[in-house]
Amino acid sequence: MPDYGMMIGGARVAAAETFGVYNPSTDEEVGRAPNSSPADLNAAVGAARAAFEDWSKTPDGELRAACEAVTAKIGEHAEELAVLLTKEQGKPLGGLGSRWEIGGAQAWAGYTSNLSLAMKVLQDNNEGRVEMHRNPLGVVGSITPWNFPVMIAVWHILPALRTGNTVVVKPSPYTPLATLRLVELMNEVLPAGVVNAVASDDRLHNIGAAMSSHPDIAKIVFTGSCSTGQKVMMSAAETMKRLTLELGGNDAGIVLPDVDPKAIAEGLFWGSFINNGQTCAAMKRLYVHDDVYDQVCDALVAYARNIPVGDGLDEGSVLGPVNNRLQFDKVSRLVAEARSKGRVLLGGEPGGGLFFPPTIIADLDNADPLVAEEQFGPALPIIRYTDLEEAIAAANDSPNGLGGSVWSKDIDKAKQVARRMQCGSVWINKHGAIQPNAPFGGVKKSGLGVEFGEEGLAEYTDIQVVFS
Structure with missing residues (x-):
């Protein structure tokens, strides 16, 4: 049975413990995932923080090229990812299933690669010049669900990369394998430490909770239930993390x-x-x-x-x-x-x-x-x-x-x-037809902030105003 490791600092790292991932169609074990410890999380965050020093200074054109290289990697390994996704998630390969999800992830990554947030001149007259810049936040923590694990990982990771942030992603314990493999592929074309991945069964260690309170993570992007989103928001309050929460809907x-x-x-x-x-x-x-x-x-x-x-x-x-x-x-x-x-x-x-x-x-x-x-x-x-x-x-x-x-x-x-x-x-006359150029998010208890488009990209940045 294949073992899937963590990705920390550009290298595949084995955890001290693993847990089984099962095919919901057959209940057969399809792979072993790393049961990451708090020490593993600290190592991943440390690697991301170290990589941020150079990555955050990368010119805009090079960031775009790196994201395009990630997009190409997804396309090159589309069938491999689709089969792995079906085995752990259960959705069919065809139709609106795994191949469709991987194709959507590639398309979304490609669209996001070509977004940018240019500096805006707010004033330029005899009273002075005022510029508004968008600066990357730092280390982004991504916590993804089991329903669209690869697609949503791309929704979280690509905007972070495009804006000069580094990432630590933690997938659902029900569907960690395709995401771990995705991050492994990303590391073939990205500098070491820019994207890192940990996993846990949420029993031995609650790595998601540790991420939302971690002092060196600047932002949490979470997709999941309203109740868990509330817990993320509460535990993030002490460190004043930036948050994007896409929560449940009815x-x-x-x-x-x-x-x-x-x-x-x-x-x-x-x-x-x-x-x-x-x-x-x-x-x-x-x-x-x-x-x-x-x-x-x-x-x-x-x-x-x-x-x-x-x-x-x-x-x-x-x-x-x-x-x-x-x-x-x-x-x-x-x-x-x-x-x-x-x-x-x-x-x-x-x-x-x-x-x-x-x-x-x-x-x-x-x-x-x-x-x-x-x-x-x-x-x-x-x-x-x-x-x-x-x-x-x-x-x-x-x-x-x-x-x-x-x-x-x-x-x-x-x-x-x-x-x-x-x-x-x-x-x-349709329902749920989201697209990468239109902001998407909820009101009331369905979330905080938006994803997609320039509005979603901006959520991975802080505003800095320069007066001269």
């Missing part, structure tokens, strides 16, 4: 009565079930007007029942298993509670192992746990409404505010509704 979709149900069924399905519903910005609850309620339910079920679910390494699979037992049990609980109140249109019963079929349950309301809680799995509740004002209020009745969507033939009307939804991103 995204609502609102279907207006003028839609063609069959025309929107595919978009509704993938807006909800992409990555088996294990996506922060997936649609988690759907409000449908009474005039088209039954037709939308029928069209969505007709599309969903033809989606093959199976082992991610099977090229015929379109959806895979739930990634881990904890999440599987949560989905199972929420669906079981919903079955007693709503009407099961599809699925509703767990499969073998960690497989759970696409599940659609109608006739629920905001008080039902499947609607009120973020399920983060392949189960969609559908809520009937007659009054649009009540639907908007219900959609906004959540502590989360990551994404939302409006479905209508009338784009102007849909935009009016969209502007009233309390979330960071709203899509019209």
Whole structure:
């Protein structure tokens, strides 16, 4: 069984202890990950801090070239990374699965490579010149989740590199292998210590918590649950770390009565079930007007029942298993509670192992746990409404505010509704379609700060104003 080491100071380093990583489709061990200790973390941070001295002074063009070299490395090893990702995460190789994720990571890295934050002249007259510069922060700590481990690692690491920061990344214990390999590949084209990687099972050592309080880490970028994000924020307070927190969502979709149900069924399905519903910005609850309620339910079920679910390494699979037992049990609980109140249109019963079929349950309301809680799995509740004002209020009745969507033939009307939804991103006739040139982040408890585009790049810098 292959062992994957830490990357510290440009070298692969073995940890004193390792832990197993398992394929959620088969429960077979696919590799051993390093169970990093606090001393290992200190070594990684020390290497990043030492590398920062030169890296932060690297000319802008050389930073761009280095990021482009990282992008090329991802492309050269795309299939290797995709297969490893499928083995540890469970998502299929094809479709909107591992190959799609690695391709997206490469595209995102390439786009980020070509962003820049130029110095701005705020004033230049007989009273003096005022310049605004963007300076790198120092060592950036990246804590990534298990749902899109490679893509999100790229979202964290590339903007840090592009702005002259160095990085220590800690992946989820469920999916550390592809990220460790990714960082190993990055180190083939980057100076030693610029990107470092540690891992832990979060039982022997809680390395994530140690990172968020570490005095030599200047910023934490975290993607994950709201509860963990709150802990990161609290432990970062003493050292006044900069933070970017992309946290959980309970995204609502609102279907207006003028839609063609069959025309929107595919978009509704993938807006909800992409990555088996294990996506922060997936649609988690759907409000449908009474005039088209039954037709939308029928069209969505007709599309969903033809989606093959199976082992991610099977090229015929379109959806895979739930990634881990904890999440599987949560989905199972929420669906079981919903079955007693709503009407099961599809699925509703767990499969073998960690497989759970696409599940659609109608006739629920905001008080039902499947609607009120973020399920983060392949189960969609559908809520009937007659009054649009009540639907908007219900959609906004959540502590989360990551994404939302409006479905209508009338784009102007849909935009009016969209502007009233309390979330960071709203899509019209689609859901979750993020892109690298558009800032992405949540409101309310769904996060702090934004990622992507120039706005996301700026979050890896401090402003310095020079008066002359």
